[in-house]
Amino acid sequence: MSPHNQIHTLLHVWYRENHRFLPWRETRDPYRIWLSEIILQQTRVAQGLPYYLKFIERFPSVLHFANAEPDEILKNWQGLGYYSRARNMIKCSKKIAQEYCGIFPTKYSDLILLPGIGSYTAAAIASFCTNEPIAVLDGNVFRVLSRYFGISNPINSPKSKLVFTELANEFLDQNNPGLHNQAIMELGALICKPANPDCSACPLSISCEARIKNLTSSLPVKLASGKKKKRFFNYFVPNNLDTLWLRKRKGKDIWTELYEPPLCETTSETELPPVPDFFKAIEKNNVPTLQFDSEVTHILSHQILHIKFWKIDASVLTLDPNSDIFEVGINEVKERYAVPVPVMNYLSKLLATNGVY
Numbered sequence: 001m002s003p004h005n006q007i008h009t010l011l012h013v014w015y016r017e018n019h020r021f022l023p024w025r026e027t028r029d030p031y032r033i034w035l036s037e038i039i040l041q042q043t044r045v046a047q048g049l050p051y052y053l054k055f056i057e058r059f060p061s062v063l064h065f066a067n068a069e070p071d072e073i074l075k076n077w078q079g080l081g082y083y084s085r086a087r088n089m090i091k092c093s094k095k096i097a098q099e100y101c102g103i104f105p106t107k108y109s110d111l112i113l114l115p116g117i118g119s120y121t122a123a124a125i126a127s128f129c130t131n132e133p134i135a136v137l138d139g140n141v142f143r144v145l146s147r148y149f150g151i152s153n154p155i156n157s158p159k160s161k162l163v164f165t166e167l168a169n170e171f172l173d174q175n176n177p178g179l180h181n182q183a184i185m186e187l188g189a190l191i192c193k194p195a196n197p198d199c200s201a202c203p204l205s206i207s208c209e210a211r212i213k214n215l216t217s218s219l220p221v222k223l224a225s226g227k228k229k230k231r232f233f234n235y236f237v238p239n240n241l242d243t244l245w246l247r248k249r250k251g252k253d254i255w256t257e258l259y260e261p262p263l264c265e266t267t268s269e270t271e272l273p274p275v276p277d278f279f280k281a282i283e284k285n286n287v288p289t290l291q292f293d294s295e296v297t298h299i300l301s302h303q304i305l306h307i308k309f310w311k312i313d314a315s316v317l318t319l320d321p322n323s324d325i326f327e328v329g330i331n332e333v334k335e336r337y338a339v340p341v342p343v344m345n346y347l348s349k350l351l352a353t354n355g356v357y
């Protein structure tokens, strides 16, 4: 008999009475659970829910997802950020289509081998769908365990992950792992919040180390994260708004596979960026002029982007035919192309001002 039996019962009763109604909780379909879990990584429920509903409607099965154009997936993902999640989902769905005949696996040992599925997502799918007894460990669970057991190992150090993984599996209710995992995650989201946990409403309070020793504000411990890298982007848009220029981002960098206007990245802030080589003057000596339009600071998890938009005189230039930049009608951008959020915000404002949208 587990030493945690009594606390498990309290936790599970609390969950049954208090959990939020969320569509992915009402299903054992691994595809839907996978979709929700990937969307909700680094994303709040309120922001992720409309995306989940949109994806389920547009791609009702993993085969629909696998057969969609990658650009369509990215376009639907636009605004959620962390685009590597969407790119990995595309790879994952194709692998399931090819290697599992489109039947989404539910065993942890199969799931963990799929692109973009780490130990947390594999444990969530396996335990929610088939009650496989593997504990989930996300930010909420780290926090609850750190406080409940009074553990001061930093939750964001790789070494501590082993400690917390063992603890989470030791604490797991082997008879009801799916419900237990959902309950502890929900407790972290609703009661044992990062600041001001509501211990008086918590089913674990009777034996919680942090509450008993008054340590709730000092647990969990987190190592300070490194400084964010600063980057300076200069985007070029034509001063005539009939068309825009776009190119697809390549390589291992932020926003890979998204579309953006021609870019000149500089090492520091610039008063006037150089006109890039892919713009050629139609007539020699008729160098296109740049006009500063607007700027924005966009913060990502590890980078701060200082972005400036420049209008360039399109009537006196042509594009280098060897470049990968193409012209596109302005209405198409919003409908068809996935672009980074600061670019879409800029274009929407610009085009609204010009009465286009």
Ligand code: SF4
Residues within 6 Å of the ligand: 144, 147, 148, 191, 192, 193, 197, 198, 199, 202, 203, 204, 205, 206, 208, 209, 210, 211, 216
């Ligand atoms: S008693 Fe308080 S600190 Fe402990 S798990 Fe519950 S909410 Fe968190």
